[in-house]
Amino acid sequence: MSNLEKGNPKLINAWAFYDWANSVYSLVIATAVFPIYYEAITSKNDGIVTFLGTEFHNSTLLSYSLSFSFLIVAFLSPILSGIADYTGNKKRFMQFFCYLGSLSVMALFFFNNVENLWIGIVFTILASIGFWGSIVFYNSYLPEIALPEQQDRVSAKGFIFGYAGSILLLAFNLVMIMKPDLFGITDSTLPARISFLMVGIWWMSFAQVTFYYLPNKLINNKSEKGFVFKGINELKLVLQSLKKLTSLKQFLTAFFLYSIGVQTIILLAGIYGKKELGIETNKLIITILLIQVIAIFGAFVFARISERIGNIKTLKLTIAIWGIICFAAYLLDAHNKYIDIQFYTLGGVIGMVLGAIQSLSRSTYSKLLPETEDHATYFSFFDVTEKIAIVLGTFIFGFVGSVTDSLRNSIFILAIFFLLGYIVLSFMKKNELVSK
Numbered sequence: 001m002s003n004l005e006k007g008n009p010k011l012i013n014a015w016a017f018y019d020w021a022n023s024v025y026s027l028v029i030a031t032a033v034f035p036i037y038y039e040a041i042t043s044k045n046d047g048i049v050t051f052l053g054t055e056f057h058n059s060t061l062l063s064y065s066l067s068f069s070f071l072i073v074a075f076l077s078p079i080l081s082g083i084a085d086y087t088g089n090k091k092r093f094m095q096f097f098c099y100l101g102s103l104s105v106m107a108l109f110f111f112n113n114v115e116n117l118w119i120g121i122v123f124t125i126l127a128s129i130g131f132w133g134s135i136v137f138y139n140s141y142l143p144e145i146a147l148p149e150q151q152d153r154v155s156a157k158g159f160i161f162g163y164a165g166s167i168l169l170l171a172f173n174l175v176m177i178m179k180p181d182l183f184g185i186t187d188s189t190l191p192a193r194i195s196f197l198m199v200g201i202w203w204m205s206f207a208q209v210t211f212y213y214l215p216n217k218l219i220n221n222k223s224e225k226g227f228v229f230k231g232i233n234e235l236k237l238v239l240q241s242l243k244k245l246t247s248l249k250q251f252l253t254a255f256f257l258y259s260i261g262v263q264t265i266i267l268l269a270g271i272y273g274k275k276e277l278g279i280e281t282n283k284l285i286i287t288i289l290l291i292q293v294i295a296i297f298g299a300f301v302f303a304r305i306s307e308r309i310g311n312i313k314t315l316k317l318t319i320a321i322w323g324i325i326c327f328a329a330y331l332l333d334a335h336n337k338y339i340d341i342q343f344y345t346l347g348g349v350i351g352m353v354l355g356a357i358q359s360l361s362r363s364t365y366s367k368l369l370p371e372t373e374d375h376a377t378y379f380s381f382f383d384v385t386e387k388i389a390i391v392l393g394t395f396i397f398g399f400v401g402s403v404t405d406s407l408r409n410s411i412f413i414l415a416i417f418f419l420l421g422y423i424v425l426s427f428m429k430k431n432e433l434v435s436k
Contacts (some may be wrong), residue, residue: 003215007147014213015145016158018138021206022098023162024169024199025131026266029105032288033173034124035270036281037192038062042114047275049117059271059407063398065121066267067391069128074387077136091216094137098207101130106200109193132387140379141214143366152311155363156303159355163296167289169202174285238377241370248368250428255361256385258319258421261326261414262357263386264393265350268407276407277334279343287347294351302356311364312428318357319422325349326415330408393417 004011028034042049042058049058056064080093104126111120146154173195176183180191242249270288273279279287306314328346332339365382397410404410 004213006145007150008145011145011213012150012154012157014210015138015141016154016161018134018207018210019158019160019162020165021203021210022101022131022134022138023166024202025101025105025127026162027166027170027288027292028173028195028199029108029124029127030131030267032170032270032285033177033192033195034108035062035268036274036284037189038120039271039274040281041111041120041189042117044114049114051117051121057398057402059268059275060398060402061121062124062271063268063394063401065125066128067394067398069125070132070387070390070394072125072129073132073136074384074391077133077383077387080133080136089216090137090140091211091214094134094214095207095211097130097133097137099130099204101127101134102200102204102207104130104200105203106197108196112189112193132383136379136383139362139383142362142379143369145214148367151366152303152306152360152363155366156299156355156359159299159359160296163292163299163355165202165206167292167296169198170285170289170292173198174282174289177285178282238381242381245368245370247428248365250424251364251368252381252385254315254421254424254428255365255382256389256421257417257424258322258357259361259386259389260393260396260417261322261421262354263390264397264414265322265325265411266354267390267394268397269350272329272407272411273343277332277339277343279340283340283343287344290344291347291351291354294348295355298352299355299359302353302360306360311360311367312425315357315360315364316422316425318353318360319418319425321349321353322357323415323418323422325353326411326418330412330415 039047039058047058048055049061050056051061104123107123108120108127110116111123142151142155173191176185176194177191180186180188183191185191242252270284273284273287274281302314302318305317325346328349332342332346336342362382365379369378393414396413397407400410400413401407
């Protein structure tokens with residue numbers, strides 16, 4: 001496809017459409033159906049499972065497997081991003097990880113009992129690597145396809161597309177899980193497993209729209225000889241430049257701290273609701289669906305708020321709300337007769353700030369970047385920061401839950417990281433692009 005100019009609506013829509021394609025993974029696999037399905041499959045024997053000859057609590061094993069996947073992505077992404085910037089082949093890297101993730105999700109169809117637990121764990125790890133690996137390169141396109149004044153709205157548009165697409169598929173999956181007889185299904189594991197298959201097909205198929213329009217060769221280097229080492233050298237130059245970019249360093253520090261809480265809650269809220277609060281599977285999925293619907297509205301509203309009061313003040317507002325969410329979740333009582341309504345309400349509040357904090361984080365970072373052509377390398381720092389935060393967050397969640405035998409304590413500790421993130425943002429100097 002011929003290159004479209006920066007700021008072109010068709011190019012922007014094509015970029016945002018990858019959120020439509022991949023968000024079904026983050027919703028159905030990472031957040032809603034798979035964690036709940038995994039908990040149900042592994043709940044026998046008091047949730048104790050054996051993997052690689054070692055016994056784990058089922059929720060701890062899932063937390064550790066996610067931590068491992070993010071550790072791999074954190075290690076690979078800066079090297080791959082440096083190579084992609086130098087060779088101009090970032091779209092090819094994005095395609096590779098997209099296909100790795102979507103095929104791995106399809107493989108989860110064969111995880112139907114605790115005896116083949118390895119299928120669930122191994123392909124959960126590979127799917128996570130595929131998803132987050134592709135996001136490294138996807139995010140790095142933002143400053144190249146949108147003008148600075150467009151980036152808040154464009155970033156929000158991507159998340160809105162993602163929520164809309166994932167809601168459609170999850171709604172269908174929910175009907176299939178709740179009413180399997182309508183589809184002539186008698187195997188209790190089959191509806192969830194068909195959902196996994198559909199996610200992989202959806203992700204791979206709709207991604208073709210993005211791949212058709214996004215340019216591949218953005219930078220014309222004289223030679224690609226020794227490009228692996230040159231990519232690593234580019235990474236070193238970016239590391240050195242960060243020492244002089246005070247605002248960018250402070251933002252990344254705050255982003256790291258609050259991402260520990262945000263991403264861990266997104267990934268493990270389903271298990272918390274199922275295991276700690278005893279919420280029924282159908283109600284859990286309905287809550288997560290509710291979160292996505294409200295998140296569309298939230299991303300739109302907070303993008304407008306940021307235009308009025310600035311990115312930093314808006315981010316601080318969302319972080320404060322996230323901290324309150326943690327304390328509220330900690331105080332929920334599984335024996336309260338209104339627990340379902342309370343859980344739905346909490347889900348609604350999460351929805352309001354979920355898309356907002358993700359969208360604003362991406363666009364704020366993009367605005368703070370210096371003038372450069374190495375966007376993939378710079379965005380790899382953003383993604384590595386997030387991945388290391390997830391490694392730490394999921395590990396803490398699983399470890400504290402294992403030691404104290406209560407996921408409630410895990411949620412409480414996450415609130416501390418929101419507080420620290422808020423404090424760091426408060427010390428950021430005024431910047432005309434992100435402050436008012």
